[in-house]
Amino acid sequence: MPLDESLMPHKTALLSALEANDRARLDAQLPELRSADIAEILQELLEDDDVLRGRALLACLPLERRASVIGHLHAEEQLVIAEAMGDDVLLAVLEEMGADERTDLFKVLGEDRREALLRRMARQEREELKRLASYEEGTAGALMTSDYVAIPTGMTVSRAMMRVRQTAPDAETVYQLYVIDPEGCLAGTMSLRQLMVARPGARVDELMIRDVIHAAVDTPQEEVARLVARYDLLAVPVVDETRRLVGIVTHDDAMDVVESEATEDIHKGMSIGQLEDGVSRVPLASLYRKRVTWLVLLVFGNLFSGAGIAYFEDTIAAQVALVFFLPLLIGSGGNAGAQAATLMVRGMATGDVGVKDWGKLLGRELLVAGSLGLTMALAVAPIGVIRAGEAVALVVAVSMIAIVLFGSLLGMCLPFVLDRLGWDPATASAPLVTTLIDASGVLIYFGFATLMLSAG
Amino acid sequence: MPLDESLMPHKTALLSALEANDRARLDAQLPELRSADIAEILQELLEDDDVLRGRALLACLPLERRASVIGHLHAEEQLVIAEAMGDDVLLAVLEEMGADERTDLFKVLGEDRREALLRRMARQEREELKRLASYEEGTAGALMTSDYVAIPTGMTVSRAMMRVRQTAPDAETVYQLYVIDPEGCLAGTMSLRQLMVARPGARVDELMIRDVIHAAVDTPQEEVARLVARYDLLAVPVVDETRRLVGIVTHDDAMDVVESEATEDIHKGMSIGQLEDGVSRVPLASLYRKRVTWLVLLVFGNLFSGAGIAYFEDTIAAQVALVFFLPLLIGSGGNAGAQAATLMVRGMATGDVGVKDWGKLLGRELLVAGSLGLTMALAVAPIGVIRAGEAVALVVAVSMIAIVLFGSLLGMCLPFVLDRLGWDPATASAPLVTTLIDASGVLIYFGFATLMLSAG
Structure with a gap:
């Protein structure tokens, strides 16, 4: 979490007061800031491994404030702070927190520390904390507070x-x-x-x-x-x-x-698995794992494009100029298809689009994608003429319309099909859709080329 | 907005009561439902152009409830309902609404209707409404209410x-x-x-x-x-x-x-402009316009890939088998690069990533992308050997590492560069990033091929 610009002067003032061990200046500065802001400054200090100054800063805060600031920290930094505290202080901090924040802080602690703390709590308090900590992450139970x-x-x-x-x-x-x-x-x-x-x-x-x-x-x-x-x-x-x-x-x-x-959802749209923390903080091994699965799967998916090309090797060898337009055509189809898929997936996530709207949306996509394909064909046709003559230009233009139309409809329908199969519609990510369209685009393009150029 | 499953029995009961003009049954059904739910049912009726039953439904509601339900409708349906109302009723409904909802409803009306209504309002009320309606959409002024x-x-x-x-x-x-x-x-x-x-x-x-x-x-x-x-x-x-x-x-x-x-943000990530309504409701011409701009721009971007291929035509003609691996390599680079760009753009939007984190994130991406490239190279190498022999397999593997690494770094850096230039980092959309990586991938792959295969 980067430090908000407006906090910088406060941070500088705070740090210099900390450095000088000037308690009076600290006490003057701190009430100016809200807990969320102090937490952001503290978070920065701890991320820079400046635990000493972080602790000194916390020590200047009254207990209630301290609990509130700690509640705003990320899990990793909460652990650092908790480990630097004795059981007495930590118990007092936990006491000051709301039930939901207390549970979150409790959950970052190690098994031994937890047991030690629980032993020192009153029975009711202990049962309450154990209960709240027992709910599965991502459920109402893990999110709720008992302070109502x-x-x-x-x-x-x-x-x-x-x-x-x-x-x-x-x-x-x-x-x-x-x-x-x-x-x-x-x-x-x-x-x-x-x-x-x-x-x-x-x-x-x-x-x-x-x-x-x-x-x-x-x-x-x-x-x-x-x-x-x-x-x-x-x-x-x-x-x-x-x-x-x-x-x-x-x-x-x-x-x-x-x-x-x-x-x-945004990450899923690029075939990235659910990260347990922000991208700048998540462990590298985890970031690798969450990205690699689909990337490798799609390497194999892309082999279909290769196979398509191999199948049409004669057509290509006879007219190498065709390859010039290949990235352009499959790229355009992929872009249009990824747009269509994204519109559907987000619409389904927000409740704007339902499975029963499928028919109506198909009709709409047909019209829009047709217009898009036509526009893009008109854009690419002159280049085709200049580069490879009218015959190839016609193949390219016709292929463009067909690929954009097919790609868009595929992108649009895939989320519905996945949903019907009981999968998450968001699995219809941009990389998956473009890979599918790449393979189909190769077949469509070289298919038209073989047909139209050999006939001509 | 699709009708929530749980609402279906209520809707059926409501509609049959409406059909039978059974006021007693309607009056029994309606209090069971919340305004947001009645609005969803009404929205459905109006989307199916069933204005008659929609109006009959509204007529059964007490004025306060009616105002609340109308406040939940989309702009288009609000207009349909407002047009079917006389000035007296509409004024009464506006009166019942909170200031922010009143302003929103007022803004969907035509110029003449607005003037007619304003003339019949008390001076203070009129000035208030004109003031609230004057703020630009997307600002605090347009979002706020004066009921505090x-x-x-x-x-x-x-x-x-x-x-x-x-x-x-x-x-x-x-x-x-x-x-x-x-x-x-x-x-x-x-x-x-x-x-x-x-x-x-x-x-x-x-x-x-x-x-x-x-x-x-x-x-x-x-x-x-x-x-x-x-x-x-x-x-x-x-x-x-x-x-x-x-x-x-x-x-x-x-x-x-x-x-x-x-x-x-999700739409921007696929180069789709800001839609004024949900994807199932936005006018087709608008949907076309919001999608076509970047699609056509990227057609021309993709020409660079074509130019790269043309430049290496001799290498390709000498070893047509190379083309088999082209979609796979540039596709993989594009996927990894789009992932990296998306992680940065979302991180910047939520405040998790700041411009000053750039150096640290570059180091992290270097490690992750290197590992990803290596994994994908190992996945593709055996296929290379089987398909085209060891020499080509080596070219493909080395190119895979280079393209994934280059693509990821490009995807990661682009949002920062755009931000630095005063552009929206979200302009680094998946289609833009993959197009850039396609072109670079062609050069990297055939560059390596020319170098390594002619040397061999």
Whole structure:
């Protein structure tokens, strides 16, 4: 994560104050900055292995602030900081954190350290932490926090207001309240806004919405994020198998999911597997593995193009000038096809395109791709004439239309076919589509050439 | 927008009730559904040109609900509905909407209709609407709403609480309050949570945070969204040139921006221009225009590959078997290069990668791409031996390493170079990168072939 330009003067001032061990200047600087900003500066220091100054910086912060800053660090740097802390301090920091950040920090620690810390926690705290840490990454369970405001059924508005006031310092959000029955099951929800304008003597049961939008602990995180986006929610409650309320996923975490899922989709579009961290931070061996699989598979895919060329070796030998136009034709088809595939895959990911739209979209693609092919054929035809005469130019122009049309339709249909087969439509990546079109393009081009030039 | 599976039974029930003109059944069905869901059903009806049933459905909804549902429709369908309404009803619907949705609906109307409606509005309302409609699309101004809670400086906590209660039904969010000075300038902010636990006699000035994270009316929407994501905000206040508070952008709108910006980036990665609507809805002429520009430009880019081939025509004629491996080699280089470019472009868009990281990333890419090239060379070498003998196999293997390495480094560096030149790094799209690598790959491959085979 590069340091934002606007933070640079602050960073310089902070560092020089740290260097001079000038606590007064540090104390003057630090309140100016938000935790996310201090964390960015600290992250930079730690990435440059400047652990000493990083620790000195943290030491200047009050405990609550320190916990918040550590919560913003990446996992690797969290571990560095945690390892430099004694159990007492680390326990105090964990205590200060929200339940979701506490769980994340806990999960980066080694087995031994975790056991040591758990032994020193109160039973309830320990069970809670173990439970939250047990959910699979990428699910609502792993994303949620247990710091929410729960109101028992039957409570009056005025008592619920008191409960909100008491919980205010600790809850992740106090603006959406969850009503639970004696078994702990989610019975309804209401907003603080509703509560504030309600008659103090009314019971929450009379006011709450009973049909609550909720997720299960194993709901994939992208679905949770979609619920937040679709219904403009502040938070989504999460229930276990018995419908007991076990946590909430807040809008800010949902927003991070939208961003990271988009990154994953963009990478998938280039046949890159899911990276566990940013590209500048992920281990090289992992980056290699996530890139190599499809690259090698597609080497073999590309052999079909080679085989096509071998099949038409006589045509090529008779008219070597044809090879001049080969990269151009298969490249153009690949580009148009990758465009079509990308439009479909993203449309399906955002919910803009559904499987049942296939027919309508096919018709549209036919028209657009036909026009694109025609335009590109007109662009390439004069070059064909100049370079190799009218006969070859005609072959090239006709091939261009055919390849662009075929490529676009292939790119458009592939995501639907994959989806139908139960695969991720995003497997229709640009590299896969272009490889398929390369092979088909060779056949189309040299097929037309053999046909049209030998006939002429 | 395809209809969510879970909505299908509701839709069927709704439609049959509509068909039967069974108001009682409709009234029983409708409260079960949320506005976003009813809007999806209505959107479907209107896309199928079933305006009659669409209007009948809307007519069953109370005015407030109707306004909310219309707010969820796409622009095109909003226009269809608005055109079918008289001025009285349309004015009533506009009245019920939040300021941001009202502005959006107003903007889809024709000039004459707008004038007619404005004439019938109260002066303040009219000025407000004209002002909100005047901001450029894609800026904080166009995204913001004017329905926020403003508290004058000097007000006590208890009076501010009263103000919140009064504003609760209308404000977009009551959970973040904005303190303004007598000139209307943003003086500070505080959360409702803070207000609730504060001493009733305290003044908001004592409690508020003065250093407010804010945007200007012309701040690009993606920067506003980034502020919301970075600082986990419920809303970002927006100020005009004189620092006067003019609106807020709420978290739900920021989340929509993150999603639409990701879509734009994904399309850009395939050299597709910014679409004004979803791929299944955008006009065909527009879809053609947004795709054709780069496709035609790259036709000419691909001529360099052709020229390279022409230059080496003698080598090719002497050993036609070489052409077998051409698509494979330039395809592999293009895939690896497009991966590298995509990783950089997305990293730069999310802030994970900065220009100053260039050196470190170059070193990393050198190692990863070297390993990738080596792996792919080992995969292709046996095929080379079988197909064309050891001498050609060696040329192919060496070329593979060189092309993958060169392609990856080119793909990695191009976004940085473009950024340096003041261009959008995302211009380094997969089609551009693969076209550049195609041309270089031809030179590398046949260069090696000429050198190594004539020497042998």
